Amino acid sequence: MSGPSTYNPKSGFERWLDTRLPLPRLLHDTIHTFPTPRNLNIWYTFGGILTFCLAIQIVTGIVLAMHYVANATLAFDSVESIMRDVNYGWLIRYMHSNGASMFFLAVYIHMFRGLYYGSYKAPRELIWIIGVLIYLLMMATAFFGYVLPWGQMSFWGATVITNLFSAIPVVGNHIATWLWGDFAVGDATLNRFFSLHYLLPFIIAAVVGLHIWALHVPGNNNPLGIDVKSPQDTVPFHPYYTVKDAFYLVLFVIFYALFVFYWPDFFGNPDNYQQANPLVTPPDIVPEWYLLPFYAMLRSIPNKLLGVIVMFGAIATLVFIPWLDTSRVRSCRFRPLMKQFFWAFLVACVLLGYCGGQSVDAARFGIPLVWVARIASIYYYVFFWLIMPIVGLIETPKKLPASIAQSVLGDTAAAPAE
Amino acid sequence: MAATTHDAGTRRDFLYVASGAMGAVGVAAIAWPFVDQMNPSTAALALASTEVDLSTVQPGQQVIVKWRGHPLFVRRRTPAEIASAKAVDVNSLPDPLAYNDNLPDNSPATDANRAIKPEWLILIGVCTHLGCTPTVSTPQMPEGDYGGWLCHCHGSQYDTAGRIRKGPAPRNLQVPPYSFLSATRIKVG
Numbered sequence: 001m002s003g004p005s006t007y008n009p010k011s012g013f014e015r016w017l018d019t020r021l022p023l024p025r026l027l028h029d030t031i032h033t034f035p036t037p038r039n040l041n042i043w044y045t046f047g048g049i050l051t052f053c054l055a056i057q058i059v060t061g062i063v064l065a066m067h068y069v070a071n072a073t074l075a076f077d078s079v080e081s082i083m084r085d086v087n088y089g090w091l092i093r094y095m096h097s098n099g100a101s102m103f104f105l106a107v108y109i110h111m112f113r114g115l116y117y118g119s120y121k122a123p124r125e126l127i128w129i130i131g132v133l134i135y136l137l138m139m140a141t142a143f144f145g146y147v148l149p150w151g152q153m154s155f156w157g158a159t160v161i162t163n164l165f166s167a168i169p170v171v172g173n174h175i176a177t178w179l180w181g182d183f184a185v186g187d188a189t190l191n192r193f194f195s196l197h198y199l200l201p202f203i204i205a206a207v208v209g210l211h212i213w214a215l216h217v218p219g220n221n222n223p224l225g226i227d228v229k230s231p232q233d234t235v236p237f238h239p240y241y242t243v244k245d246a247f248y249l250v251l252f253v254i255f256y257a258l259f260v261f262y263w264p265d266f267f268g269n270p271d272n273y274q275q276a277n278p279l280v281t282p283p284d285i286v287p288e289w290y291l292l293p294f295y296a297m298l299r300s301i302p303n304k305l306l307g308v309i310v311m312f313g314a315i316a317t318l319v320f321i322p323w324l325d326t327s328r329v330r331s332c333r334f335r336p337l338m339k340q341f342f343w344a345f346l347v348a349c350v351l352l353g354y355c356g357g358q359s360v361d362a363a364r365f366g367i368p369l370v371w372v373a374r375i376a377s378i379y380y381y382v383f384f385w386l387i388m389p390i391v392g393l394i395e396t397p398k399k400l401p402a403s404i405a406q407s408v409l410g411d412t413a414a415a416p417a418e
Numbered sequence: 419m420a421a422t423t424h425d426a427g428t429r430r431d432f433l434y435v436a437s438g439a440m441g442a443v444g445v446a447a448i449a450w451p452f453v454d455q456m457n458p459s460t461a462a463l464a465l466a467s468t469e470v471d472l473s474t475v476q477p478g479q480q481v482i483v484k485w486r487g488h489p490l491f492v493r494r495r496t497p498a499e500i501a502s503a504k505a506v507d508v509n510s511l512p513d514p515l516a517y518n519d520n521l522p523d524n525s526p527a528t529d530a531n532r533a534i535k536p537e538w539l540i541l542i543g544v545c546t547h548l549g550c551t552p553t554v555s556t557p558q559m560p561e562g563d564y565g566g567w568l569c570h571c572h573g574s575q576y577d578t579a580g581r582i583r584k585g586p587a588p589r590n591l592q593v594p595p596y597s598f599l600s601a602t603r604i605k606v607g
Binding site: 156159160162163164166177178179180181182183184185186188192278279280281283284285298299301302303304305307359360361 | 453456457458459462482484486487488489543544547548549550551552553569570571572573585586587588
């Protein structure tokens with residue numbers, strides 16, 4: 001799809017630059033003329049939204065780091081000083097903390113979209129796997145960031161997550177101590193987490209570069225999941241998708257701003273407004289909402305090592321999806337059976353998230369939530385490791401349209417003239 | 419000429435392998451300091467010990483003091499609590515080992531092996547699952563089914579000797595190294 005370059009340097013300076021550093025050519029080919037399927041819908045705008053989220057997090061984060069002190073006795077007060085004393089500190093911090101939630105909201109929509117339309121299937125396996133890597137890096141970054149305010153949830157969240165590594169036989173406790181730099185979460189831990197929290201977003205930015213590079217080799221998938229066959233199937237990225245992305249980005253920013261200005265603590269936890277106390281664990285330790293499904297898996301298994309394996313396995317499973325799906329058809333639009341399992345999977349993920357946010361022994365309608373979480377966890381694994389390979393083999397897909405253009409424009413599009 | 423080329427080739431191969439190996443050793447040698455700097459520093463390793471005054475602790479009460487960054491449980495057990503801990507068959511426990519730093523590693527988790535003096539139970543208050551601090555159970559405010567502790571994070575339950583009875587935690591609560599300085603004073607660490 002990334003055919004021969006159509007860049008045509010106009011001025012003498014552009015020609016001079018083009019033979020030395022062809023940056024204008026790169027931009028021209030990737031965000032200007034790049035041929036993009038003409039049928040991309042709203043769910044395809046989240047790639048651009050995610051790039052925006054990353055930029056917001058980096059800019060607000062750099063500013064916050066100018067006022068934050070990574071020290072166990074000073075961190076909590078420095079965050080309060082950002083909120084009260086630093087000019088517009090409250091705004092920048094709320095943009096950053098809510099920005100993380102928006103980032104994850106967008107990435108989950110982006111991932112479910114890829115799952116629904118089969119965007120992970122050949123020849124886009126590496127785009128998907130690089131995406132999983134970005135998701136992992138995002139979770140690590142978010143976890144480190146959540147520790148920095150040094151409130152009760154920060155401290156105990158860090159304690160629980162780092163203790164996950166102590167489940168590894170033989171070397172587990174040494175790894176935990178190595179991560180802490182002490183025998184418990186403390187000043188040394190806070191300092192290194194701050195250092196890594198500052199580093200990882202730039203690594204994410206680099207990996208996002210790979211993600212986009214890999215995307216520009218086969219080009220975008222599309223809601224029909226069929227290949228681009230002729231230039232009629234595509235439109236240039238600019239202005240068609242720059243404008244579409246910008247429009248939905250504005251809507252997204254309005255949604256984001258509602259939280260920043262009206263419910264800034266909606267995603268937060270009141271316990272984190274208490275300074276970390278190593279002697280008192282809050283009654284319920286709850287991670288940030290975007291990690292709750294995995295947390296529910298961990299809690300639903302009454303064995304430490306097994307729980308940790310199941311939790312990390314759930315993320316590792318994502319890497320194998322391109323080869324677990326045996327169907328020749330990409331998009332669930334033409335997969336009547338898979339479509340139903342897909343929505344059930346979405347429900348299972350939401351249920352897991354809900355269970356993860358409740359206390360361990362909670363029950364709803366007389367059903368212990370730990371059992372709901374167990375069944376949903378089983379479905380999570382069954383969906384990928386059994387349903388995906390089997391349904392792909394036994395399902396009869398619906399008839400695919402002849403081309404994107406025909407599907408979008410009707411049969412008139414068969415005529416080449418426009 | 420052919421022989422010269424051959425000789426030069428083997429000599430070159432040798433130099434390649436030798437410098438490659440030397441380089442690998444060098445990289446490993448310089449990598450270690452960067453790995454090891456993450457481990458606890460000498461300041462953190464300096465074993466701090468804490469003395470605890472027991473005279474103010476009432477029967478049935480638990481006090482928490484800080485030791486090496488961790489909460490330390492000091493619980494004065496009632497006769498009923500001691501009796502219920504002694505009544506348990508060690509072989510029926512999920513974890514049959516005492517985890518008492520004052521005893522050999524393979525000591526069984528009998529109540530006698532969990533406390534130097536039956537009345538005083540000294541434990542590191544770190545749940546062996548994922549490190550939360552369990553909540554103490556009292557007759558007035560029971561926590562869990564075994565009269566000891568309940569960890570609210572993930573539901574592990576400990577009995578009145580701090581032994582794991584139910585839930586995801588794999589081990590009994592750790593007993594730290596401690597000794598009695600007098601009848602009402604202990605030194606931990």
